[in-house]
Amino acid sequence: MSIASNRLFTRQDIVGFAILAAIIFIVLPLALDSFRLNLFGKYLTYAFVAVGLVLCWGAGGILSLGQGVFFGLGGYCMAMFLKLEASTPENTSIQSTPGIPDFMDWNQLTALPWWWEPFSHLAFALFAVVAVPVIFAFIIGMAMFRRRVGGVYFAIITQAFAAILTILIIGQQGFTGGVNGITDLRTLQGWDIRTEAAKETLYYVNGVLLFICLFIAQFVRKSKLGRLLIAMRDQEDRVRFSGYDVASFKIFIFCLGAAFAGIGGAMFTLQVGFMSPTLVGIVPSIEMVIFCAVGGRLSIIGAVYGALLVNWAKTSLSESFPELWLFGLGGLFIAVVMLFPNGLAGLYADHVAPRINRLLAKSATDATKPDDATRAAAE
Amino acid sequence: MFADYSMSELGAIFAMQGFAGLILFSVFVLMALGLAIIFGQMGVINMAHGEFMILGAYMTYLTSNLFEAYLPGLFSMYFFVAMIIAFFASGLLGLFVEWAMIRHLYKRPLDTLLATWGLSLILQQLYRSVFGAREVGVSIPDWMMGSLPLTDLVEIPINGIFVMVLAVTISLAVYYLMFRSSWGLQVRAISQNRVMADAVGINTAWTDRLTFGIGCGVAGVAGSAFTMIGSTGPTAGQLYIVDTFLVVVFGGAGSLLGTIASAFSISQAQSIMEFFLSGSMAKVLTLLIVVGILMIRPQGLFTLKLRK
Numbered sequence: 001m002s003i004a005s006n007r008l009f010t011r012q013d014i015v016g017f018a019i020l021a022a023i024i025f026i027v028l029p030l031a032l033d034s035f036r037l038n039l040f041g042k043y044l045t046y047a048f049v050a051v052g053l054v055l056c057w058g059a060g061g062i063l064s065l066g067q068g069v070f071f072g073l074g075g076y077c078m079a080m081f082l083k084l085e086a087s088t089p090e091n092t093s094i095q096s097t098p099g100i101p102d103f104m105d106w107n108q109l110t111a112l113p114w115w116w117e118p119f120s121h122l123a124f125a126l127f128a129v130v131a132v133p134v135i136f137a138f139i140i141g142m143a144m145f146r147r148r149v150g151g152v153y154f155a156i157i158t159q160a161f162a163a164i165l166t167i168l169i170i171g172q173q174g175f176t177g178g179v180n181g182i183t184d185l186r187t188l189q190g191w192d193i194r195t196e197a198a199k200e201t202l203y204y205v206n207g208v209l210l211f212i213c214l215f216i217a218q219f220v221r222k223s224k225l226g227r228l229l230i231a232m233r234d235q236e237d238r239v240r241f242s243g244y245d246v247a248s249f250k251i252f253i254f255c256l257g258a259a260f261a262g263i264g265g266a267m268f269t270l271q272v273g274f275m276s277p278t279l280v281g282i283v284p285s286i287e288m289v290i291f292c293a294v295g296g297r298l299s300i301i302g303a304v305y306g307a308l309l310v311n312w313a314k315t316s317l318s319e320s321f322p323e324l325w326l327f328g329l330g331g332l333f334i335a336v337v338m339l340f341p342n343g344l345a346g347l348y349a350d351h352v353a354p355r356i357n358r359l360l361a362k363s364a365t366d367a368t369k370p371d372d373a374t375r376a377a378a379e
Numbered sequence: 380m381f382a383d384y385s386m387s388e389l390g391a392i393f394a395m396q397g398f399a400g401l402i403l404f405s406v407f408v409l410m411a412l413g414l415a416i417i418f419g420q421m422g423v424i425n426m427a428h429g430e431f432m433i434l435g436a437y438m439t440y441l442t443s444n445l446f447e448a449y450l451p452g453l454f455s456m457y458f459f460v461a462m463i464i465a466f467f468a469s470g471l472l473g474l475f476v477e478w479a480m481i482r483h484l485y486k487r488p489l490d491t492l493l494a495t496w497g498l499s500l501i502l503q504q505l506y507r508s509v510f511g512a513r514e515v516g517v518s519i520p521d522w523m524m525g526s527l528p529l530t531d532l533v534e535i536p537i538n539g540i541f542v543m544v545l546a547v548t549i550s551l552a553v554y555y556l557m558f559r560s561s562w563g564l565q566v567r568a569i570s571q572n573r574v575m576a577d578a579v580g581i582n583t584a585w586t587d588r589l590t591f592g593i594g595c596g597v598a599g600v601a602g603s604a605f606t607m608i609g610s611t612g613p614t615a616g617q618l619y620i621v622d623t624f625l626v627v628v629f630g631g632a633g634s635l636l637g638t639i640a641s642a643f644s645i646s647q648a649q650s651i652m653e654f655f656l657s658g659s660m661a662k663v664l665t666l667l668i669v670v671g672i673l674m675i676r677p678q679g680l681f682t683l684k685l686r687k
Contacts, residue, residue, distance in 0.1 A: 063489045143674040152424055152488050153677060156624045157670055163621045164666045171659030282621065286496055293493060326504035333497025337490045338483060 008222050016301045017214070024207045034196045041203040041271045043311035044210055046071075048264025050291040050303035051210075051217050052257030057289070058297035059226060060253045061233030062150065066140075066158030067261050067288050069165050070133035072280030074262025076169075076176075077132055079275035080116060081125035082185040082193075102184070107174030116175075122189060129266040130259050137258030141251035148247075150236075159282055166281035181276025185269070193270055206267045210304070213260050217300045220256065229253060290329075293336050296345025305344055392654075394533045400650030402539045402608070405546035407642035409601035410619055411626040412553050412635075417594035418624070419632040420557075420570045421587060423481055424492040427499035428598055428623060429616025434472060434502070435465035435599030436611040437510055443517040443606075455520040462603045469599025470592045477591040482584065499616065506613040514612035523607065538607045545604050549597060554635060556593070566590050570633065621666075629669050631679030641680055645669060 009017070028040055049067045056062045089098040095105040100112050118124045140161065144154055169176045177183070185193065192198060220226050232239045232246055240246045269275045278284070287310075295306025310332070318325040340346055384392065410432065417425050425431075442461035446454050476498065484491045523541060526534040557563040565586045568576040577583050605611070626645060630637030645665060652661035673679070 063492075065492075144677075147674065147677050149674070149677040152422070152492075153628060153673075155424075155489065155492060156628055157673060160621055160625055160666055160670050164663050164670070167659050167666075168663050171657060171663065283617070286493075289493065323504060323508060326500045326507075330497040330500030330504070333500065334480065334494050337487075337494040337497070338480065341487075341490065 008219065013218065017211075020214075020301055020304060021211065024210070025204070029200075029203070034200060037203055038199045038271060039315060040308065040312075041199070041206050042268060043308050044203075044206050044304070045264040045268040045271065046288060046291055046311060047210055047304040047307035048213055048267070049257075049261045049288045050295060050307045051213055051300050052260035053289060053292040054295075054297060054300050054303045055217055055220060055229075055253050056257040057292065058299075059221060059233065060229045060250060061236075062250060062254060063155045063289070064158045064254065064257070065155050065282070065285050065289065066162045067257065068280045068282075068285035069158075069162050070137060070258040070261035071265040071268070071284075071288070072165065072169075072275070072277070073133045073136060073265065074129045075265030075269045075275040075279065076182065077119065077125055077128040077262070078266035078269040079182040079185060080119040081122060082188065082269065083182050084112075084116065084120045085188070086184060086186040101177075101182070103177045103180070103182075104174055109174045113175055126266075129262050133258040133262035133265075134255045137255045138251060141247075141254045145247040145250040145254075150250075159285070162280065162282045162285045166277045169277040169280065177276075179277060181274055181278070183274040183276075185273050188270065194273060199271060202267070202271050206271065209263060209267065213263065214300055214304070216256075217260075220253070221300070225249060225252070287329075290333055290336070292343075293341075294332065294343050296343030296348075298342060299345030302343055302345030302348075309344075391530070391533050394529075396650060396654050398533075398535055398539065400647045402542060403650055404643050404646035405543045406605070406608070407622065407626050407646050408546045408550060408639055409542070409604055410598075410623045411630075411638050411642055412549060413594040413597035413601065414623050414627050415630075415632075415635060415638040416553065416557075416566075416597065417591055418627055419634070419638070420566050421485075421590055421594075422488055422570075422632075423485070423591065424488060424495065424624075425591075425594075426492055426496040426620060427476075427502060427616075428595075429618070429620045430499045430502035430506075431469045431473065431595045431598040431616075432602030432605065432619065433506060433611060433613070433616040434469050435602030436606050436615075437506065437515075437602075438465040438468045438599065439603040439606045440510075440515050440517050440611060447518065455522060458520065458523075458603075458607075462600050465599040465603035466596040467599075469602070470596030473595025474588055474592040476595075477588045481591060482587065485587070503613050503616070510613070512613060514610040514615075516610040517606045519607060542604050542607055545600075549600060550635075550639060553597065557635060562586070562589065625666070625669050629673060629679055631681040634679070634681040637679060637681030 024044070029037060032040065049071050052070075053064070053067060056064055083101045087099060087101045092098045092100070092102060092105070095102065097105055097110050100109065104112070119128070140158070144150075144157065149157070169181075170179050172178075187193060193202065228239060228244060228249055232244075232249065236246060265275070265279075268279070291307040291310050292303050293306070294310050295304065296302030310329075313328065314325060317328055336343060342349070410428075413431070414425065414428050417423050417428070439458070439461040442464055443454075443457055446457035446460075450457075476495075480494055480498070481491060484494060519538065523538050526536045527540070528534050555563075557566065565576065565581045568579075568581060569583050569586055573583060602611075622645075626642050627638055629645065630639070630641030648668065649661050649665040652664055655661075656664070
């Protein structure tokens with residue numbers, strides 16, 4: 001852990017952030033056509049979840065298998081606003097009840113449910129994107145961490161929540177769009193989000209938001225809270241007996257992870273143009289954990305690379321070899337856990353960074369201690 | 380809502396619904412027993428448990444095809460052979476997985492979750508490549524078809540009874556193994572204090588491997604039984620995994636009686652609510668109640684006092 005330095009950003013951190021910024025804002029937009037860029041924008045929305053998981057799981061030791069719930073809640077909040085905007089009485093005049101979303105009309109609903117009403121205001125929807133996941137996380141966190149439920153049991157119960165939400169969304173078709181989800185989203189305050197220019201703009205907005213989340217995560221990790229989290233992960237009882245309120249820290253970090261996931265979900269809805277229960281359930285939730293694990297469960301920057309790489313591999317592999325993809329993903333899970341539990345960031349810290357440092361040390365006889373510094377950078 | 384029915388019809392509905400609940404209970408027990416051994420005793424989170432069940436189901440499918448083709452005279456008895464094959468197929472795969480993967484991860488329970496999830500993805504794709512993406516069903520021997528009429532209105536399907544009998548038999552077998560055999564004694568000793576068990580001469584490495592293997596074997600038999608009541612597809616295992624874990628956790632990990640009690644309460648709650656609500660809402664409510672109770676009582680219904 002980066003106890004080596006008290007500064008918010010060590011030199012390695014700055015280099016790491018700068019390289020990531022260069023990749024996201026310069027290399028990818030130059031190298032990819034707009035279709036591929038939009039795909040990478042979609043992958044970046046998963047990176048929000050992965051960064052939250054680094055804080056919860058890597059730093060805090062809380063493995064949540066329900067991050068898809070928060071991703072989905074954020075995404076559905078955004079989708080409800082966009083759907084209401086797309087369902088003006090003029091647009092939906094062929095329905096038996098104009099002015100309500102099409103799937104409600106198909107399910108014989110004649111009025112907008114009361115809890116849909118507030119989502120016709122953009123300000124409320126944007127607030128809800130963060131607030132709804134956080135409130136859910138707070139309730140779950142209060143109930144679980146106050147009673148000292150952790151580890152395996154927490155993972156299983158969050159998984160059950162992912163199952164519950166999926167069943168609920170699919171079962172309540174009239175209110176949620178069911179299996180198809182909320183589709184056919186068109187405009188945001190009159191701005192057509194389906195055009196290529198809009199998608200490119202959203203990509204950059206997404207990148208900026210991701211960096212804001214990364215800075216928050218970096219701040220949390222370098223603060224006293226971040227160190228307490230690590231201390232709790234390793235020796236929870238000792239921290240508790242030192243007089244700290246362990247549960248509150250855990251609830252906070254869980255809520256923060258949920259907020260990140262919610263923002264990611266909302267950006268997903270905006271860029272991809274729909275939200276559906278397939279992004280909420282158990283399978284996507286566990287896949288999100290693997291993004292984090294591949295990148296390195298201790299590295300927030302690694303999490304972004306993990307999300308990009310795994311998803312890119314998924315798209316390209318399943319395009320050319322659809323049968324191989326599940327073998328590949330399964331093998332990846334096993335390999336990451338068994339062979340390099342610290343993921344890409346760990347590989348970098350153990351193999352790449354020492355060599356770079358040796359090269360640097362050779363060229364300039366600037367004798368810094370390579371090991372401490374590189375570990376700090378990667379972890 | 381009851382006004383439309385006469386008294387005898389109502390009685391019949393409740394009897395049938397109660398019986399449906401009992402079948403669901405047997406299914407839950409069969410699913411959860413293997414996991415109760417693996418998760419309850421060893422603390423390993425085996426997310427591939429469902430895929431071990433599906434392996435048993437596919438073995439049953441293969442056996443039934445074999446009997447149909449080569450031993451049509453003995454077809455009515457194929458199921459008993461199939462269960463044995465299913466037990467050994469899943470059990471041997473379990474032994475291999477423990478040797479290759481799980482034994483390196485005993486100190487990292489959350490990582491067993493990820494690794495076995497990877498395993499489950501690989502197995503799913505393997506089933507899809509070998510058996511095809513479509514669901515397969517077995518032909519049930521004649522004596523298992525049909526139903527037993529109790530009264531004019533109440534009929535009980537024979538395959539349901541068969542699954543129930545099987546659940547009871549396997550529960551008794553697991554009980555005997557855990558509490559009356561020397562292997563069970565060793566497993567319980569290890570789960571209480573691994574270092575001490577090692578010190579008094581128990582071969583913990585081999586006991587762990589055998590425990591995992593037997594847990595997977597029981598899963599295979601459960602899968603074999605499932606072919607009697609439904610069809611088998613490559614991804615069917617994933618549908619059961621949350622339910623199964625909740626059953627084991629709700630009952631209190633490590634308690635066999637707790638697993639059975641929780642399987643009973645969850646299945647009855649679900650099948651009773653299904654009568655009043657839609658199936659999906661009944662499922663949601665059941666899961667919510669279980670999760671709610673787990674929040675109040677995280678250690679589950681029944682717990683063994685363990686020294687950590």
